[in-house]
Amino acid sequence: xxxxxxxxxxxxxxxxxxxxxxxxxxxxxxxxxxxxxxxxxxxxxxxxxxxxxxxxxxxxxxxxxxxxxxxxxxxxxxxxxxxxxxxxxxxxxxxxxxxxxxxxxxxxxxxxxxxxxxxxxxxxxxxxxxxxxxxxxxxxxxxxxxxxxxxxxxxxxxxxxxxxxxxxxxxxxxxxxxxxxxxxxxxxxxxxxxxxxxxxxxxxxxxxxxxxxxxxxxxxxxxxxxxxxxxxxxxxxxxxxxxxxxxxxxxxxxxxxxxxxxxxxxxxxxxxxxxxxxxxxxxxxxxxxxxxxxxxxxxxxxxxxxxxxxxxxxxxxxxxxxxxxxxxxxxxxxxxxxxxxxxxxxxxxxxxxxxxxxxxxxxxxxxxxxxxxxxxxxxxxxxxxxxxxxxxxxxxxxxxxxxxxxxx
Numbered sequence: 001x002x003x004x005x006x007x008x009x010x011x012x013x014x015x016x017x018x019x020x021x022x023x024x025x026x027x028x029x030x031x032x033x034x035x036x037x038x039x040x041x042x043x044x045x046x047x048x049x050x051x052x053x054x055x056x057x058x059x060x061x062x063x064x065x066x067x068x069x070x071x072x073x074x075x076x077x078x079x080x081x082x083x084x085x086x087x088x089x090x091x092x093x094x095x096x097x098x099x100x101x102x103x104x105x106x107x108x109x110x111x112x113x114x115x116x117x118x119x120x121x122x123x124x125x126x127x128x129x130x131x132x133x134x135x136x137x138x139x140x141x142x143x144x145x146x147x148x149x150x151x152x153x154x155x156x157x158x159x160x161x162x163x164x165x166x167x168x169x170x171x172x173x174x175x176x177x178x179x180x181x182x183x184x185x186x187x188x189x190x191x192x193x194x195x196x197x198x199x200x201x202x203x204x205x206x207x208x209x210x211x212x213x214x215x216x217x218x219x220x221x222x223x224x225x226x227x228x229x230x231x232x233x234x235x236x237x238x239x240x241x242x243x244x245x246x247x248x249x250x251x252x253x254x255x256x257x258x259x260x261x262x263x264x265x266x267x268x269x270x271x272x273x274x275x276x277x278x279x280x281x282x283x284x285x286x287x288x289x290x291x292x293x294x295x296x297x298x299x300x301x302x303x304x305x306x307x308x309x310x311x312x313x314x315x316x317x318x319x320x321x322x323x324x325x326x327x328x329x330x331x332x333x334x335x336x337x338x339x340x341x342x343x344x345x346x347x348x349x350x351x352x353x354x355x356x357x358x359x360x361x362x363x364x365x366x367x368x369x370x371x372x373x374x375x376x377x378x379x380x381x382x383x384x385x386x387x388x389x390x391x392x393x394x395x396x397x398x399x400x401x402x403x404x405x406x407x408x
Contacts, residue, residue, distance in 0.1 A: 013134040017127055022358055026368040037395040039383040040368040042185075042331045045304060048251030055291045059284045068283050070275035071267075072097020072259070076290045080259050083293040084214075084241060089231045096267050098274060099281040101215050101244035101258030106132055107270035107277070108240055108260050109177075112209055113138035118172045120165070122180035124158040124187045125374060126213065129179055138176065143168045157189050157325050157334075162198035169206040178203050181213040182227070183220060183329030186374060186382040190220060190328035193227035197235065204234035209266070211240045215258075218248040218297065220329040221306045237263055245289050247331075250301060257281040257289040305331055308385040308392055315396035319403060331386035334372055335399075338379030343406035351406060353378045365402035367395050 026036045059065065071077065077095040081087050098104035113119060115137040121129050123144040133140035145156055145164050160180065169175055178199065182191045191199075196212065203210040217226045229235050244258030258281075260270060274280060281289070309327050316324035316335065323336035341352050351360045354373035358381055361367045372380025383399075385392050 010135055010137065014131040022362060022368060022371075025359075026362060029362070029366065034366055036362070036366050036368055037391050037398065038368045039385075039387065039391070039395045040370045042247070042384045042386055043253050044247070044250050044301065044331070044386055045308075045388070046250035046301070048249065048255075049292075049298070051295075052249070052288050052292055056284050056288045059287050064287065065283055068097075068280055068286060070280060071095070071271035072280045073283070073286045073290065076286050077259075079290055079294050080243075080261060084243065084261055085226075085228060086241075086261065089229070089236055090261055094261055094264055094267050096260045096271050096274065097280050097286060098258050098260065099278055099285075100246065100256040101213065101242050102128060102132065103256075103274070103278055104244070104258045104260040104270075105211070105213065105242045106136065107274045108211060108242070108262070108266060109133060109136035109138065110273050111269040112266060113176050116174065118175040120168050120172060120175050120178045120208075122160060122178075122184070124184055124189075125179070126181055126185045127374060129213075133179070140179075141168070141172060141175070143178070158187050159184075159189050159191065159195070160199065161195070162202045165199050166202045166206075169202065169208060175206070175208055177209040177211050179211045179213075181215070183214075183216045185216060185330050186332055186370065186372060187325065187334050188327040188330045188332050189325075190224065191227065193229065196227060196229065197232065200229075200239050201232075201234045204238040209238055209240055209262075211242060213242045215242065215244055215247045216330040217243060219302065219305060219331060221302065221309065221327065224328065240266060245292055249292050250298065252292070255285055255288060257285045305386060308387070308389060309333065311389055311392050312383065312385045312396060315393060315400070319396075319400045322400075322403065332382050332384050335369075335381050335383060336379065337381060337403065340403055340406055341379050343408050345406060354380055357381050360406075361399060361402050364405065365398035367398045367402070369399075 030036050077092040080095045081090050113136050117138040118141050119133045119138045120143050121140045123142040130140040145160050200210045240262030242260055245252050245255050312333055313324055316322055321339040325334040327333050337357055344350050354371035358369050358371040361369055370382040372382045
């Protein structure tokens with residue numbers, strides 16, 4: 001009798017991350033004594049504000065560490081409404097507090113999808129979107145933007161339109177949701193309010209939910225604010241926002257507090273799933289998050305990141321054939337290296353795919369970057385500029401030298 005597989009078929013749909021494999025390679029190089037500049041991951045510069053750390057310390061000292069309500073602290077849920085600027089659309093009962101934005105998204109996907117359902121995922125998607133949809137039992141299907149007049153979807157930097165979404169929804173009647181981010185990781189683009197509302201309206205017409213990850217919603221540059229969503233019926237009944245603190249404050253990457261904000265039936269159901277699963281974030285973490293989102297925001301962080309972004313742009317402009325995409329938000333920049341595709345290194349190895357470019361830059365230049373093939377085309381890499389200025393400058397200099405050594 002054939003052995004029964006121990007693991008669910010869902011497991012085999014979750015592929016290992018190429019970026020994680022490269023990060024392990026980078027650590028191995030560093031252990032051998034080679035200097036590696038990490039421009040792959042996104043960690044905000046600086047340490048967590050002392051006052052926020054004190055809130056956590058006080059909570060532990062005073063014993064404020066008991067259980068919370070299954071959907072999170074009421075004060076935090078209410079504060080999230082103001083943080084998202086949705087007071088005219090939502091209330092605290094529309095908010096679920098989770099142990100990070102991924103947990104919030106997982107709970108939402110668990111209650112709106114069933115096996116056989118489809119979730120349409122922005123073609124330029126955060127790497128965890130597809131695995132989370134698969135783990136929920138649904139099938140992730142990417143939406144790619146229609147080709148522009150120059151036959152290159154990259155001419156719009158891979159931003160979707162309502163027409164793109166409508167076309168895919170018509171092709172996939174089993175689609176239960178559209179999953180996207182704004183600002184977009186990895187492409188660093190920002191949708192306007194008009195663009196987002198048009199996509200939500202299309203979802204509403206198809207009976208689908210539009211899930212928007214706005215985790216980088218505070219990291220927007222050049223004086224632009226996050227697009228306000230008006231109180232339309234489509235926004236009220238067919239939009240879920242995913243957010244959290246890990247990409248909004250210095251030193252908060254390990255503060256696992258996130259939330260989902262959406263229609264009451266979805267949020268109530270997601271809270272019930274969470275209650276019998278991971279449970280909400282720890283009370284102390286929630287108290288720190290509450291203090292963070294109710295105090296004046298550190299605009300100095302945005303100014304510092306914008307300066308680092310401009311420094312990266314200056315370095316990229318000096319490299320022939322390298323194109324840096326505009327950065328409206330996040331802490332990343334997409335570098336278009338398609339003009340280098342098919343060139344060879346000193347050992348006559350052909351560098352062609354995004355993963356090969358990332359591997360080549362690590363082995364030749366000692367720079368860790370993320371392959372950008374997640375946008376649906378080869379020939380892109382993603383770099384993070386939320387580093388010390390000397391690392392950004394040195395890392396880009398190494399990239400320039402390595403690309404310059406490739407032979408046509």
